[in-house]
Amino acid sequence: MSDPERLPADRALEESAPVSPPADLAKAVMADIVVAERRLSAWRRWRRASRGRQLANLVSTPGVSSSRHTSRLMAGGGVVVRTRILTAVAGLAVVAGISFFVFGYPQIGDGSEATIGAARRYQGAQITAKDINVPDSDVQRFIQSDTFDRLLKDSAMRSAMQVMFSNEGLAEMLSQPELLEALSDPDVLEALSDPGVLEALSDPGVMAALSNPEVLEALSDPDVMEALSNPEVLEALSDPDVMEALSNADVLEALSNADVLQALSRAEVTEALGKAEVVKALSDPDVLAALSKAEVLEALSDAAFLEALSDADVMQALSNPEFLEALSNAEFLEALSDADFLEVLSNPDMLEALSDPGVLEALGNPDVMRALSNPELLEALSDPAFGKALSDESLRGAISAAFSR
């Protein structure tokens, strides 16, 4: 210590030895970390990875002084702030553009005249892509793209934007820093500006379903937004089969159902939907075809079924690789269209039983699926007493052992 005046306490402090931590501390910390890491949502993983890449580039960028480069990247730097604002504006423009495709030519309700009037007063000269010059090449590429140009110049898009901002829920959603950050990501921007997505969203049926206030409310839910902003989900959504399924009138009707929307907004569901393997399984044309069947959709709209389905354990079971594999089983998909089978599935005890890996594996077995299509067996399975019996672990074990043979 080089303090100007030595005091009696100084020597004692300098002589104080560091305290040794318990020998198992690091091991205990790492055990907690592994659990915490598993609990991270797909969105958080993606954000963290993206931040990690940013930091790695920071270290490895040749010819750039670390502190200068760092300050550019960190929030305090003016360049970065400007870039973020511009990219967020770009993202908002995409959202607004999509909202135009989604809402069509929106009917502006009574009472919004003042909002629009006030907005018009502050309208400046038309912005063009040339006015925007940002250093980030990905963003720059997007901003200079035809899609962005089209979105920027479209008067209907601007009207849609005004309507969007007059919607309290959406305005609140758009003011969330996390969303702005997500929208600034080149991957998200690219996925959102995919012509396939835009074309599918312009389908009149999709428009009608998405202009439903309940749908809008569900979309404003941060968990739903988080799942939807996941690049993997967006990529899956841009798949032509998914888009076709989404354009199905029955699917759209089911999706407009308040119970379905409520179930979709549940954190467990959005978290499961944010998983790449779930999205992949759900994007399978056969699965989509099965899910689009009226009976399945009717079952999906049943409040009790949805309640059971959105249970954390069930969602975990549904995200299980074995179950996702079972989804590719033709018999299982056929059984999904069977009203009796769906009734059996809507039994909360049965859904809970699904969390058993053995049962999930059994569902992938063609013989099991054939057996399950037997009306008498289904009737027996739908008996509440059977459901209760399923809560017995030894019975579950016996079933899974018998089925997996």
Added chain:
Amino acid sequence: MCVSRCLRGDTAAFEALVLRYQRVLYTVAYRLTADHEDARDVTQNAFMRAFEHLETYDPTRKFFSWLYRIAVNESLNFRRGRRVHQPIEAAGPPVVTDDPVERIAAEERIQAALMALGAGYREVIVMRYFADLSYEEIGQALGIPEKTVKSRLFTARQQLSHVLAPGWSPQS
């Protein structure tokens, strides 16, 4: 860089950070809580929080300063949550010695003296002498100017000398 690797999903990279900083963090936690069990919990919680919020770490700052701030907040919250008010025993003058028994006694006296200080003074002492931070780093961690760090540290050392002086008691 461990932080970047860990953010990209390499959890094992975090272990390197834990191994590197566990000793100093545990020392700080112990000096602030005066209890080994509490220090263990605080250290564990601090690492966990650091992991959970790793993406918010600003690489323009020293990683330890960031981690340290988390540990201090954890220590303070921990004490607040537990409402621990340990009675301060008379510290007495420390004896600098090679005898292990006397050395333990001396450490205990220093710890008791530290606990007699106000939280703000104890904090700067711990940062300077047990975490080996510079004035600048202490200022950054506490959000106060370097000049204030120096004056606070001087007052803390004066108070500590007073507490360690023979004949001192909590009443005096």
